[in-house]
Amino acid sequence: MKLHIAEMLSKKRGRHISFHTPGHKRAGGDITELSYSDNLYSPHGAIARAEEDIARLSGAARSFLLTDGSTSGVFSMIYCLKAAGGSALALPAFSHPSAWHACEVMGLKTVPIPQKSAYGLPLPPSEEEVARALGRADALLLTSPDYYGFFPDLAGAKALCTAAGKPLLIDGAHGGHLRFEPALYAGSYADLWVDGVHKSLPAFTQGAVVSAKAENWARLLAEGVRRFRTTSPSYPIMASVEYAVKYPRNLKIEAAAERFKQAHCCAANPDWTKLLVPFGARGEEAQRNLEAHGVYPEFNDGNYLMFYLSPCTKAGELKLLGRLLDRLPRGEVAPSAPVGAIPIYSEGT
Numbered sequence: 001m002k003l004h005i006a007e008m009l010s011k012k013r014g015r016h017i018s019f020h021t022p023g024h025k026r027a028g029g030d031i032t033e034l035s036y037s038d039n040l041y042s043p044h045g046a047i048a049r050a051e052e053d054i055a056r057l058s059g060a061a062r063s064f065l066l067t068d069g070s071t072s073g074v075f076s077m078i079y080c081l082k083a084a085g086g087s088a089l090a091l092p093a094f095s096h097p098s099a100w101h102a103c104e105v106m107g108l109k110t111v112p113i114p115q116k117s118a119y120g121l122p123l124p125p126s127e128e129e130v131a132r133a134l135g136r137a138d139a140l141l142l143t144s145p146d147y148y149g150f151f152p153d154l155a156g157a158k159a160l161c162t163a164a165g166k167p168l169l170i171d172g173a174h175g176g177h178l179r180f181e182p183a184l185y186a187g188s189y190a191d192l193w194v195d196g197v198h199k200s201l202p203a204f205t206q207g208a209v210v211s212a213k214a215e216n217w218a219r220l221l222a223e224g225v226r227r228f229r230t231t232s233p234s235y236p237i238m239a240s241v242e243y244a245v246k247y248p249r250n251l252k253i254e255a256a257a258e259r260f261k262q263a264h265c266c267a268a269n270p271d272w273t274k275l276l277v278p279f280g281a282r283g284e285e286a287q288r289n290l291e292a293h294g295v296y297p298e299f300n301d302g303n304y305l306m307f308y309l310s311p312c313t314k315a316g317e318l319k320l321l322g323r324l325l326d327r328l329p330r331g332e333v334a335p336s337a338p339v340g341a342i343p344i345y346s347e348g349t
């Protein structure tokens, strides 16, 4: 598939003497908006073509490239609610700080949806709790999947929102890889959603996309991203987002990840990119041991070590991880989720 931004950046144009930003003065790919490089704020060239392709692949009316992380996408989605006249947002207690901060900044009331925990993991909110909170709010925001690779009941949430005539927003910061699996993909359910491309696909850190399903929300989202994106977007990040969204599915590593979970007693989550290995209080010792072998997990929450995969994970490295894990003693996981240990936990509740 054509990579519009990368192609534009790599096209031979002869001598390039920089009297423009950035200050390193080495043109390369890290340039600013020039006559040939398009403009994120009013795209009509390579950026426009990339955003159109991403929207088509994601099933969106419009998609917007983000170089400021999913955070700016969450802010932009919540702006849409505010601009549409909403005053309260229902969201699970363990939502990311960006959602609470956006509501705070935009003067929206939050209606927290309680989440229980089991085996040291936060459980997705129940349908009853979601329905109750939605009754007191103008929209629902769900995180899908969460940092541990679990999904809320998206079809149930969609049905509730449709019946109530209220929009469904999905924070898919950890779900950029899911467009190949429509039953799990945020874009199959949400009116507005964020794909955190840099976490589970091969994009540079901070690369993300925010999308709207239909034109009415797309118009508001265009206003939202104008307010919450940088005015100096990184071309390397934008090019990497287009590359990552178009990156082919890697069925071999997906199957290897599922086999790994069985073989190494991982928690049974439905997301192949997140391996949850229970260590309980022995997590730190295990982490130290692994790091001595050059193996770094995504996080240790005091119960689980989490290993984040992507289509670029190498089968041989997964095998090495398995061999090292098999030698390490495990402890019992504490029953409740360790609030505050990792960044998904809210500051707002």
Ligand SMILES: Cc1ncc(COP(=O)(O)O)c(C=O)c1O
Binding pocket: 068, 069, 070, 071, 072, 074, 095, 096, 098, 143, 146, 147, 171, 173, 174, 196, 206, 208, 343, 344
């Ligand atoms: C659920 C969730 N939403 C949003 C974000 C923010 O993403 P970013 O760091 O790309 O801004 C994160 C980051 O970890 C997250 O876990």
